[in-house]
Structure formats: C-alpha cells, structure tokens
Amino acid sequence: MLVSAALLATGCSSSDQGSSSSTAATSSTSAPAPAGGNQLEQNYQQVIAQVLPSVVQITAAQGLGSGIVYDGKGDIVTNAHVVGTATNFTVTLANSTKPLEATLVGSYPDSDLAVIRLTNPPSGLKPAAFADSSKVAVGQITLAMGSPLGLSSSVTQGIVSATGRTVSEPQTADSPGATIGNMVQTSAAINPGNSGGALVNLSSQVIGINTLTAVDPELNGSAAPGIGFAIPAATVTGIADQLIKDGKVTNSGRAALGVTVRPFFDANFQPAGAAIVTVVGGGPAAAGGLQAGDVITKVDDTAVTSPSALTTALAALSPGDKATIGYQRDGKDQSAEVTLGTL
Template sequence: MDRHLVTRIGAGVVCAALIAGCTPVDTASSGTARTTGVEASTAASSLEQGYERVVRDTLPSVVQINTESGLGSGVLYDDKGHIVTNAHVVGTETRFQVSFAHDSTPRAATLVATHPPEDLAVIKVDGSLPSSPAKFGDSGELRVGQLVLAMGSPLGLSSSVSNGIVSALGRTVAEPAGTASPGTTIADMIQTSAAINPGNSGGALVDMSGSIIGIPTLAATDQRLGGAAPGIGFAISVNTVKRIADQIVRDGKVTESGRAALGITGRTVIDRDRENVGVGVVTVIAGGAAQQAGLRAGDVITKLGSADTPTMADLNRALADRKPGDRASVTVLRGNDTTKVDVTLGEL
C-alpha cells in the first residue's frame, strides 16, 4: 500500500485503515489526546467559573464578628440586619463589631438571643446594610459528594474561602465545653472536607447553587495524636439553623427547641479503676421528666434505651437522637441495685 495513502487514511478515516488491515498511525491517537485535553480544560474552566460565581454572589453576605475575647464569622440572615452565628462566637457578650466582606467600615451590633444547646445565636446590625441577605437552602436535599465552599475568617483572615465536599450527613457530634461555651451535643450535622479553622465558626457552608447549607462550627481532633484531624469538619445543618433563627427573630428567644431532655444536672461517675460507670444525677429539676418518672439525686444512669451512657457526652448524644414526648427506658444504678425507669422525655 502506498505510504501516502496510509497516512491519509490514518489521519482522516481511521476505521477504513483498520478494515484494510493497516496499523493506525500515531496521528489518530494524538488527535484523540488533543480532544480529551480540550474537554478537560473546558471542564476545569467551567468549575472555576462556578466557584467564582458562588463566591461573588455569597461572600458579601458573610461577616467577621469581633468580640472582646476573639473573633468569629456570621451570615446576614435577613434585610432587617439579623446575623446568624454560633453561640460560642458571642459567648457571654452582648455588643460586637461586625465587618462585611466588601465594606471597610465596622458596624456595631447587639445580641438578640443565644441558644447554646444548638450552638446558635442571632445578633443584629442597625442602619443600612452594604449587602443583601444570603440565600438559605434545604439541607434535606443534600447528597454526599456534593461540592461545597466554606466562607469566613479563619485565624482572622477575613473573607477566606476553602473548598471540599459533603463527606457525610446526619452526624451527631459532641462539642466540648470552652471558655465561652458550656459544651453540647448537636444532631444532624454535616461532615465536610472543606477546611474549617478557628474563626470559621458561624460562617457559611455553601453549595454550588450559592445556597447556605450549613454553619461551620468545629473541626475534629485526633484523639491519639492530638491536634486537628485534617479534612474532617462539621457544620450545623441549615434546616436546624432556620428553625432556631426564625424563632429568635420572631420571638426574641427559642420557644420550641425540638430537643429532648431528662430534666437533670449530672456528671460522669468513675470507679476505682478510673473507668467510666455512668452519669450521676446531681439534681433533679422540679416538674421535669426525671422527677415525674421517679429518678432522684444519687442515681447513676447507665443506659437510655439501648444506648450505653458511660459519660455525660454519651447521655447527651442519646438524647439528641430523640424528640420531646418520646418514651424511653432509663437504666440506673441505685445503691447496689440496677433498676429500669420509664421516662417520657421533656423539652430542653
């Protein structure tokens, strides 16, 4: 076969060359490679443009909140100046300085209300606003693997953006006590690989439509090595955020927490071998679920339903998975005896 004919067939009509028994020349494969490279470049460009669009539309609604003891982030909730953030960002303070992403003038803000059980709070900026409120989505529609962006002021670096994915849904996470927070257990949290660092708290976790789908709250720690566990952060789901923030904006407080409660104060009890035994009941709240069921100070709670409760964090986690009005069997040590008490759970 004439060499020139093979070249033309290889470059122009590959199948004809194969049918004729010829070996396809490199021109065909290099053409495919060029096409694939163009497609990859186009896809990358499209993704970059998507990121840029979300940042452009959403970042102006994300603020930095400065307090006397530190800083955090927040998100403009409505056109009345309400800003939603974490309760541990505001702590016990009532006055703040708020800086918007594209506005150089800090603005005074005051506390509306804080709700530590869900680690959420609402503050309010008076006067004109330099930005429109953020768009809040529906965390019930999230899927593992979705691309997300975290926006806030990590380590004081205002208007920072990191990217990742939704790593898991429906996590129940125990949040440790701190100088500005009593500690709590929060259900229905979003796990994300987007970097979350101190200062990100109260900011925005955003999907690629530009909707807020969560409020970044804490990063995981490595229990064996200490320090942060890279790529494992948690955000309060936006459906929880809207449920709590709507009540605070409307009523100035949370009137229906949706959180189950036993109605006790307790502490973790350890034995002589320094092993956790359960939750010791320190006090029983008058009229609460525990008192009505016959629990009393000195009881040690070892189970709620089928869930072991060796620590206060475990008891809080078990309660976070239930609703007010649920009935539960509580296993307690009372003196040398083990007994079970049926409790109708109250509301936190």
Template sequence: MIARTARPVVALRAAALLVLLTACTGPASGSAAPERSATAPAPTVSGELQDGYQRVVADVLPSVVEISAGGGLGSGVIYDEEGHIVTNAHVVGDAKEFEVVLATRKDPIRARLVAAYPQQDLAVIRLTDLPRRLRPATFGDSRAVEVGQIVLAMGNPLGLNSSVTQGIVSAVGRSVSEGEGEATLGNMVQTSADINPGNSGGALVNLSSQVIGIPTLAARNPQMGGGQAPGIGFAIPASTVTFLADQMIERGRVTESGRAALGVTVRTVLGDGFEPAGAAIAEVDDGGPAQRAGLRPGDVITGLGGEEVTDVVSLAEALASLRPGGRTEVEYLRNDERRTARVTLGEANAPRR
C-alpha cells in the first residue's frame, strides 16, 4: 500500500476557470489544409538542458530525506552537518521521534523533534546518530526567484522515494490558507511542478542546485468536487525557512515570527444574503496596533491594504502579505458607517510549542 501524509491540500478561494480548447475539424471554407512533411524532423530535447537537470538531481537529491512520523510519510531537507533537517510542521504532527531514510542508504536513522512552528508550517528535527557522509542542501536567495524560472520538486510523493518532478515558478508572494482555522502562509512561491502528498517538506530547487522553497501545499478545485487542481502548488520560500529554522536550532523555538498583526480577535459576520460580509472585532489588544488606530470591539473590518476582507480567512491572508512595522489602511464599518483608519502593524506572537 502506498502511504501518504495526512495533510489535505489547500482549497482555492477563488473559483477555478476552466477553458476548453477545441481544434477545428478541417480547414476554413475556400482555404487549403497545410501539408505536413512526413520527413520533418521530430522535436529533440536539448542535451544541454537535460544535462543540467541531471546535474541538479545528482547535486540535491542526496540532501532530500524520507520522514516517517505516526504512520504517515513526508519529506525533509538536510539543513546542516549537525544533522538538522527542515520539514513541514504538518509532517511531524504531534510526534517527537521519527525514522529518517537518507537517499544514499536504505536503513532508517532515528531523529528527534527540535521545534515546530505551525503558524508557518515549518519544523526542524535532528538525527540522533550522524552518518559519516551527510550532504546539507544549499539554500538560495528568495529575492532572486523570478516567475518563469525552471524548478525541480524533489521528495517522496505517495511513498515513492526520491522522486523528481519539473515545472516553473508560476508566481511569487502568494498568501494561501490551509483551511478554516488552519495556518495562513504568506509570501509563498507558486509552482507548476507537481506537489503530491508525501512531497511535503521536500525541496523546490532551481537549476543552480539551490533550494528556493519547501513544497507544502497543492491546490484543490472546489468546482470539481474538491479534487486536486493540477499544476498549482505552493512552497515556503527559502528566506522564510532559514529565518525560522535558525531560531529553532539556536533557541529551541521561534521568538521572532516576522508576521504582521493587527492585535485583534475577530469572527466572520454574514450579510443580508447570509454571505460572508466581513471580520467583526470581538477583542482588541491593549496598546496594540488596532487600539492605537482607534478601532474597537464591534467594528467590522471589510478591507486591509487594498484587499477585500469578507471573513476571518481573507483577513489572515491580507495580513500574511504584509510585514510588521508597515503602515496600511483598514476599512471598516461602525454602526453601518464606512470608515478608514491608518494602522502601523505589529508582530504576531510566536507561542511556545
């Protein structure tokens, strides 16, 4: 049986647009069908590009591991020579001990949890018995990631260890939610490389053999019964991975989240047609950004930083695209009157695990 991780893939908030491309069954009236030469040469794969793919696989795949936790399988990336491995928080779950299989050997090695930070779906574990030859991955600069870059996703999808898929960077700076009540992840890299259960925690790699992200989520299409939307996956950018992993290794937990906060507790409110109509403030932190801007319980937030807010999730997504210390506008309703406030954002707390 093929094992898979328990994490469901993220549901797209916007309805997917499916375009059916139909080919003409024949030439237009009065025109001749173009001839095709039977001797025309078939397209060939560029040997240089193929060699580049194989070089990257040889460079990076030894740094990608398989992690067994609580009966499920996931992936991880060797972070340093001390045996630290970065992966997703949803891969480790509530487990404290794990079995890790390196790409270069068959026998599992035991590992223990260092720390996890579910708010950004990241965790660090450490091998308890270091092998002689351990190859840490090289993490790239997320600021250099550009749309259209060719990338390879490496991991253990559906338990098929050391698998590689290919695609491009489709977008950067995405904010996505893992679901109602789950983490909202900011500044994500979107890719067309296949991300399947078991790929979580693996490596998204550029053609310079640098890890530019940790594959985390694939999209689901609600118009197709919640089935996986092909070619839409998301990875935590390398800069976020190193920023948080270094804290977990050095301090045993995340102390600086780097995530923007308003300092409010909110709930979703419904409009006259019973559709989500905003995020109502239930509590305001004393001395927090919202209170300093004049917001108070009962106000209904309808926009943040130019993004529409219809519910708790969309507010979290809007915040995920911003940074602590930045100034932005909050649109809200108070007694059915539309108002706007300028807010200097704070930083979300990083709770202990």
C-alpha cells in the first residue's frame, strides 16, 4: 500500500497514562489503582530504563536527529536523511551532556539508513537489542524513543497499527527521497527530531527505526496524528552490517528489474508508464524478453504510470519473487513473467 508521507525527523513528547481514581463525596481517600495498570506502568518503566541509554541525539549540519547505539565499538545507526551530505557530527549520549565527535561510516539513501562512528567511544556503551521482524504483529505495544524538537531522551507510546507498508519519502534539499517497503506503521507519536530513534517493544527490543510520519493533504500538509512509520529491524541490521563491514551496500534485499527507465506520456500528455532506456544484460527484464523502448505499464495488478510508480511497485516485492510485467511494444499490450533480482 502506497502512503504519501512527508519526511519528518521523529521525536515525540510522551503522554503519560495514569490509572484513573475516584473520590467519594464523604471521603478524601482515592481508590487504589488497578493492579493490571500498575504492572503495565512498571513494564513501561523497565523497558525505558533498559533501552533509552542506547538512544542518542545526533547534531548534523542540517539539524538534530536521533540514533541507536549499534555495537560497543561506537557505531551508531540512524536515518540517511539525518546525516544528509555531512561527514562529521556531534553525538550526545542519554547519560551525558558532553557532545562526542563522530564521523560517517556509510550511507544508503535508497533505504534511508546510515551508520556513523564515535571518534573516541567511551567505555560502557550500551548497544540496543534488535527484534525478529517476522514476529512484529498488529496490536503490539510500542514505545518511540528519540529527541523530538531537540528534547533528548523523550518517549511516546502507541501500538503497531500495521506491517508491510510501502511508503514513499519526498525529496528534500538534504535527501534524494526513497521508497521503502515492509515498514512498520505505529500510532506512537513521531515528530521532527525523532528520525533515527528507536521503536521498541515491551521485550526491550528495537523493532524499527523511527523514520517519518504521514501528512494529511486536507490539513495543508500537516502531520497526520497517529500515523508514523519505522524501518523494520531486519532491514536495519542487514544494511548496517554491510556499511560497517564494507562501507557500502552490496545486497540491499530490495527487488530489482534490471532496467533504467524514463517517464512516458500518452497522446494527451498524461503520465502513462515507465519507458525502458536500457536493459541490464542477463538481468530479470532481459531474461523476460523486455527491450529498450518498451513501456512498462503494470507490475502484477499494480498500474505503473511513472518511474516512481514502478519503484513503489517493486519496493513491495522481494528478490526472487516472480512478477508479471505488463508493457507496451509498438503500441500493443504484452506481458512477461520475470524473477526479480536484487537492487
């Protein structure tokens, strides 16, 4: 499902959920809070105590963001749009006010992920634990941690609202934009400054990196309350491990067709497809018989009217998936069965 979303650094002020109390007319003694409420509150506090020390504030050239301590060597994972084009940063740990210097390890804007490294990592860094993304389910309670609006070590709560979302981020001066598949949707508040922070379950595991929030076009592009998105833990660890090891990504885990395309317009100058400019030899499109000059109009049942629509359709699929590509050649509709490769 495509969601139009504005790229916003996440960070939220939390709203406390206390247990209700009642006072009798003849007594000033409040009724005790339900035992279940106390237990949930204790669970929240325990998770916050365990995970918040792993969440940091990052100051980059274009502003503030958040990050997650990835290992004891000083590697910190965050969003690519947080680091932008900068290579040097300052990082503030949750248990300190002293800014630490950090440098860029690598960035992968296609998945909006990056890794930076502390120049002189202090002892006692607490790396976060990452969850098994396949076990994330709708209804699970989540806590979003980060530095919204510069308010470091802030926490908000919500639930997993949906999984498997495909979301497009807009292009900005600091980010080329990206279309990311399999994202976690959450009702936990996500605000500017929270990007790169942790979305956490009640087992004190990071289930995703807070990345963006949806915007409501009926509210002049204002953030839509309670609709935020996080990059799932499996994507985070897969990309981060490659950036740390090689400084680049060689296996994105994202599906690819093996073509370069340009916009195509119909006789009324309306967007009508993605015209193939080049086909990678031996790639999925070549194996399916597609050629330069063909105009891609569908991926399975999803209409393709532009190159960005093709990117979105492919982002919802995985390498090795079989897909039916609808296309036009010399004005005639045709289709090809292809096995998708890796971006």
